[in-house]
Amino acid sequence: MSVFTFGTEPTRVSSPWLRSVKTEDDxxxxxxxxxxxxxxxxxxxxxxxxxxxxxxxxxxxxxxxxxxxxxxxxxxxxxxxxxxxxxxxxxxxxxxxxxxxxxxxxxxxxxxxxxxxxxxxxxxxxxxxxxxxxxxxxxxxxxxxxxxxxxxxxxxxxxxxxxxxxxxxxxxxxxxxxxxxxxxxxxxxxxxxxxxxxxxxxxxxxxxxxxxxxxxxxxxxxxxxxxxxxxxxxxxxxxxxxxxxxxxxxGKDTASLVAAETPSSPSTKPGTNLESASLTEQLRITLTGPTDGGKSTLLGTLSTGIFDNGAGRSRTFLLRHRHELTSGMTTSLSHVLIGYKDNGLEENQIYSFSDRNIDSWEAIHDSSRDGRLVFVSDSAGHPRFRRTILRGLVGWAPHWTLLCLTANDGELKIRTTATTATSHEETDPALVEVDHAKAHLDLCLKLRMPLVIVITKLDVATTASFRSTLTKVLTAVKSAGRTPKLLIKQRVQSDPTRVPAIDEDDVQPLISAMTKSGNLLNFVPIVSTSAVKGEGIGMLHALLQNLPIPSTPTARDYIGAALNPEQPDAVFHIDDKFSLSALYGNPVKDEDEAKHGTVVAGYLRFGHLAVGDRILVGPFPPDDDSRAITPEERGSPGGEGLSASHPSSSELGRLAMRNAVPASAIQGEWYNARIVTIRNLRLPVRLLEPGQAGTIGIIFEMPEEDLSDSIFERPPRPTPKVRKGMVLAMPSKHMLETGLSLQAASGVTGVFEDASASSLIQGSIVKVYIASVRASARIVRVSPTWTFQGVHGAVETEDDDHDVFSMEKLDGALSARYEHSLVYEVQLDLLTHREWIEMGSQVVILEGGSRDKSGLESFVGKVVEIVE
Structure with missing residues (x-):
């Protein structure tokens, strides 16, 4: 079930006078x-x-x-x-x-x-x-x-x-x-x-x-x-x-629900009208891992308190499509909400669908007031659906990532070795699974996000396979410069509505160490679970209730005002869009969106947004530009060994990308809109706090066209089509006073510390993930660059001069004064659309996979330059 799920259409408000029987005299x-x-x-x-x-x-x-x-x-x-x-x-x-x-x-x-x-x-x-x-x-x-x-x-x-x-x-x-x-x-x-x-x-x-x-x-x-x-x-x-x-x-004009003349809401300022917002502490979690990692089964047990029967009974509460139920493979994002609260008892309360008094997310909101809400997203695991994987890891900006790996992974590897030794005619599926587990682990460590590793399926693993899996995990975590913390006591949770006090005591030393360090990346908790026997479920609940939440995001987290003066007061990243009425949440046709509005979903990067606020939506391509199409509208037949979402996955896709129009040739436009409804994790509110996720109903304020000089009747101007990757933004006072407009980037330059970035080929087509933006891009330049960090800041030089500034020719004083490192600058030209990209944000580049790759090989860097 999605966070954006709306029920059936309610009974309409219709006057009984319209249905009454009239007499002969009317x-x-x-x-x-x-x-x-x-x-x-x-x-x-x-x-x-x-x-x-x-x-x-x-x-x-x-x-x-x-x-x-x-x-x-x-x-x-x-x-x-x-x-x-x-x-x-x-x-x-x-x-x-x-x-x-x-x-x-x-x-x-x-x-x-x-x-x-x-x-x-x-x-x-x-x-x-x-x-x-x-x-x-x-x-x-x-x-x-x-x-x-x-x-x-x-x-x-x-x-x-x-x-x-x-x-x-x-x-x-x-x-x-x-x-x-x-x-x-x-x-x-x-x-x-x-x-x-x-x-x-x-x-x-x-x-x-x-x-x-x-x-x-x-x-x-x-x-x-x-x-x-x-x-x-x-x-x-x-x-x-x-x-x-x-x-x-x-507002003032209560006769019109759409054209309500409410003043610009002062509630966008911190500390104003907060009683209309959800003030309960909220933690966002994303589950990721290979196909057989047990993600959906584990999440089903956490949210319902029902142990699995070994055949996937728990995951049936989460799967959204019939083909998922048939194959047992998750292909889309699904969401659950779990509440925690200290009621003064020995054990803290869990509010989920395991409680017979809970039948909706609104009830979880109400019961967990002054406690904690944990919003958990389950995503696909197979590299064929890698854009869904990246959407869950990057698009939603989760606070923590839970990586699920099977405890019998080592056993699979042993069996695969024996199989491949006797037959080389075909690749054993188990070998692919082992590679996928390592690829997911490497990707999570590269993303530099707070991470928890959950080892699942203890009930079917042997001691040798569990030890082999644990060794592989510990080696990878230590190689990334992080400290693993084992929480692998295999206790069974007896009450699905309570957090065991003994598990609560076990996680407190780790939580205290995380808080004192000030960096959530220093430690990686490792938990072992079994959704069949219930082992480790209580420990995982205790961890979810106590994991530290990053500080409230601000507009200057990535870069200062001097380098980026065009920063708005609030930015909401659109990760999904629904053809629903902005006011009532009922399905509407595309041609009726101008009248009823639309509903967008995502998260508030920073700032405050309230009902009645006037905002900007975009960037859109010009109305007369038919060349710009969304990635969803472009065909992606899929090539053998490649992700079907990759633009180069077939000969047809490569031909289309070769003739693609750069985004620099397409102007970006912004449209005015008004916020009419807000839901924070399905709870109707009037104010969205920074960092919170939810849905926003917007109605565009289209300018009236002057038709006085035309003798022909013109069709009405079409309503702009919202797509994933756009933003809702509120310009700052400085921007309004100086006339600065929001940026619409046609290209970016990123810095990558990974030496493997040198393998990127100039002119090749790649997929780029930046916040909620998922776009195709062409590599324009790959330049190795020396970065010297010293007392007076950074000194960057192109590699062409590396003979002058190489380590061999640096004198002792310069070497002692400057810390040096070799990074790679990659200039990317976006295709199809201009995008709103924030300076300093994380950029992920994915190339096309092949038979000998998992498809999740990526390059993670930071945006240092934006080309408008």
Missing amino acids: TIAKLEAEPQEGAIEYKLHLLLRPRRPYQLIGTASASGSVRDDILSDCDSLSAYVTAPSLLTDPKNRKPSNEYYATSTESRRLRLYHLTTQLLWRLKQSMTNGPLGTTESLIPKLPADSDDLRAAIQPGTLWQGLEESRGALYEIGVSDDGTLVGLPDDEMEESLLTLQVMAASLGCVVKVTRRHCVGECEWSNSSTKREKSQESSTVIREKLFVAEALVTPSR
């Missing part, structure tokens, strides 16, 4: 009965006081014409028809208890009951109705002595109602649809009560229909003395029914 005698489900609420009245006794109630049919304005006149009333069932006995003058029962509860208690009914109705028109505790469902309501008119201004929108389409209230109508009606004063009081209810939830009320349905009589006598003297007068008034629409407040 009037409506009765509405349909109130539906049990949906966003329609029939209310005889919303009074907070007992009703007056009536002497006579008479109703008539209301006009059935659909009107959006308020109808307060009754001139078109055809005839006065008395409803015998609604008449009171004129002798005893007692009203019918069915419609006029008095209330004995306090005003505030009745207002609370009415407000919770409204909250429930508002959720009925949402795709995902968030859950919450009882305490979180108590709105702030005026006291019994307060003036209600002072409480009609909408407050902060109730968390979770951002995507509600509203609720309809039919006032003066009984549950069976009978048009009872209210006199004018009681109708106004009911509407005032509804306004107070809506305002407490951050909503507004609009009366969409008002009809006269009859007349009523009552006596204005208020004391027994007046009754005895028969000095009371009879008052006759008309009866009305009203239809009111309650919708979430989205």
